[in-house]
Amino acid sequence: MARPMGPRFKIARRLGVNVFNHPKALKRGVKNQKLSEYGKQLQEKQKLKGYYGILEKQFRRYVHEALNTRENSGEILVQNLERRLDNLVYRLGFGSTLRQARQMVVHGHILVNGKKIDIPSYRVNIGDAITLMEKSRKNELFIENFQSTSLSIDYLEKDIENFSGKLVKKPSREAVPIDVIDSRIIEFYSKN
Missing domain, CATH: 3.10.290.10 (RNA-binding S4 domain)
Incomplete structure (x- = not known):
């Protein structure tokens, strides 16, 4: 079973968000950089993968499952990951x-x-x-x-x-405690 095993704090600093919920993750400075639209979409995707600790292949399956529903794809993606x-x-x-x-x-x-x-x-x-x-x-x-x-x-x-x-109920997007703009992730994958 594969799982991300890289340097967690370095990833958190690069993303600018404490995706690992560790008290020391953002002790050192956050890297600020100017990003293109593609870069922003990629960063949101990396943040969501970091929050749930999954790799690209599995994450792509979650995205394609969300894209094949008639409901809001971003909300369905976050709900499925949260469950x-x-x-x-x-x-x-x-x-x-x-x-x-x-x-x-x-x-x-x-x-x-x-x-x-x-x-x-x-x-x-x-x-x-x-x-x-x-x-x-x-x-x-x-x-x-x-x-x-x-x-x-x-x-x-x-x-x-x-x-x-x-x-007790399906997680609503507003109730999920993560800092991600899910529409950018859906845009990122709908181009491919």
């Missing part, structure tokens, strides 16, 4: 970073509706319950992460007592 299991595990607070959440999924610590799912790109449906495995509830790191993270997203419900969360 990835590794991302929802991160948003619920099981992992302190997206990379940690992804590793939790791959190592089998997460159940979806009572079944062990170890595929980070698994698309969670509305009403699905995401739970920490019973034996994983003894891990101090998981307990601390989950209990210390407050949830401020309206499309997720969190049950601290049972170490679980639920996707």
